[in-house]
Amino acid sequence: MHKTEALQEADRLMTICNACRYCEGLCAVFPAMEKRHFFGEGDLNYLANLCHQCGACYTDCQYSPPHEFNVNVPAAFARLRRESYSTYAWPNFLSGAFERNGLVITIVAALSVAAFIAGFVAFQNPAVLWSAHAGDFYALMPHNAMAALFTAVTLYVILAFAFSLRAFWRDINDGARAGLSAIGRATADTAHLTYLHGGGGGCTSEDEKPSAARRIYHHLTFYGFLLCFAATSVATIYHYAFGWHAPYPPYSLPVVLGILGGIGLLAGPAGLFVLSCRRDPILIDRSSGGMDTAFILMLFLTSLTGLLLLVLRDTNALGILLAIHLGVVLGLFLSLPYGKFVHGLYRFLALVKYAREQKSGTFVE
Ligand code: SF4
Numbered sequence: 001m002h003k004t005e006a007l008q009e010a011d012r013l014m015t016i017c018n019a020c021r022y023c024e025g026l027c028a029v030f031p032a033m034e035k036r037h038f039f040g041e042g043d044l045n046y047l048a049n050l051c052h053q054c055g056a057c058y059t060d061c062q063y064s065p066p067h068e069f070n071v072n073v074p075a076a077f078a079r080l081r082r083e084s085y086s087t088y089a090w091p092n093f094l095s096g097a098f099e100r101n102g103l104v105i106t107i108v109a110a111l112s113v114a115a116f117i118a119g120f121v122a123f124q125n126p127a128v129l130w131s132a133h134a135g136d137f138y139a140l141m142p143h144n145a146m147a148a149l150f151t152a153v154t155l156y157v158i159l160a161f162a163f164s165l166r167a168f169w170r171d172i173n174d175g176a177r178a179g180l181s182a183i184g185r186a187t188a189d190t191a192h193l194t195y196l197h198g199g200g201g202g203c204t205s206e207d208e209k210p211s212a213a214r215r216i217y218h219h220l221t222f223y224g225f226l227l228c229f230a231a232t233s234v235a236t237i238y239h240y241a242f243g244w245h246a247p248y249p250p251y252s253l254p255v256v257l258g259i260l261g262g263i264g265l266l267a268g269p270a271g272l273f274v275l276s277c278r279r280d281p282i283l284i285d286r287s288s289g290g291m292d293t294a295f296i297l298m299l300f301l302t303s304l305t306g307l308l309l310l311v312l313r314d315t316n317a318l319g320i321l322l323a324i325h326l327g328v329v330l331g332l333f334l335s336l337p338y339g340k341f342v343h344g345l346y347r348f349l350a351l352v353k354y355a356r357e358q359k360s361g362t363f364v365e
Pocket residue numbers: 016017018020021022023024057058060061062063064071073
């Protein structure tokens with residue numbers, strides 16, 4: 001007996017699938033499943049985080065509803081993945097609050113930070129908040145104050161990720177070392193989103209026709225995020241290493257990277273949101289809507305407010321837009337360890353384990 005219904009259901013389905021094995025060419029889940037006779041909790045969390053929820057195994061399955069076996073691997077794994085976010089989260093008491101009210105907490109956090117920053121500036125001198133400063137953010141909030149705020153939040157997020165990833169890795173791994181070739185293989189699979197092909201055709205959305213749309217929007221989101229991260233990193237190097245201070249001209253490297261990343265982070269999350277609304281509800285774990293929606297919404301708003309800040313940075317709207325943008329970014333950061341984002345990190349570790357298992361070719365007892 002497992003300790004939750006989600007684990008119990010995943011175990012039941014993997015036992016059926018292991019006897020059937022019809023889907024073994026679809027993704028990494030089925031070859032990993034075939035290496036096991038029994039499924040412990042670590043095994044099930046490993047398999048659930050290997051799954052991309054493409055829907056192919058539901059569409060192809062002869063035992064899916066209305067068959068009495070009621071096999072629905074994508075929905076069962078989606079539920080177990082959501083549960084795994086809180087199982088391994090640090091500190092654990094926060095995960096429950098985010099799980100129940102993720103969307104509300106994230107929005108309230110963003111608005112609170114925005115209101116605090118705007119209020120703080122207005123309290124010092126209201127005219128500063130509503131004046132154009134030739135695009136100079138630091139006229140509103142000194143660079144050191146901004147850097148201190150983001151460093152504190154970033155360190156907290158890194159700490160939370162470190163504890164969560166260690167707990168996940170310990171649970172799914174048998175103590176063997178990851179190995180460089182397994183890490184390289186997993187990095188390549190992550191960069192290509194290899195298993196979002198759904199066995200070749202792509203993911204199923206509003207009908208049973210596979211399409212590449214979900215994979216494309218995932219790519220836009222993933223690379224948009226990396227480009228925005230690169231823009232911030234380059235700007236930090238400019239500031240501290242060369243003494244070149246913002247605002248940077250439109251053709252400079254941080255701005256170009258930020259614009260390209262921002263476009264990706266507008267198109268990707270918007271497309272994923274539309275596809276999730278159109279998806280057959282039977283493929284989705286509806287109880288995870290709050291956190292998934294919060295993550296997509298905050299990514300979209302981070303990009304939207306960042307691009308608006310760039311376009312309107314020479315106007316009187318600079319102060320209020322900066323407060324809103326910083327609030328949204330900090331709200332996003334604080335929610336990262338407790339929602340959909342951690343699936344990306346767990347998935348990477350699951351792919352490392354998968355690469356090592358496939359290379360060794362041994363059976364897992
Ligand atoms: S999802 Fe259905 S068809 Fe695929 S392996 Fe499992 S039981 Fe067989």
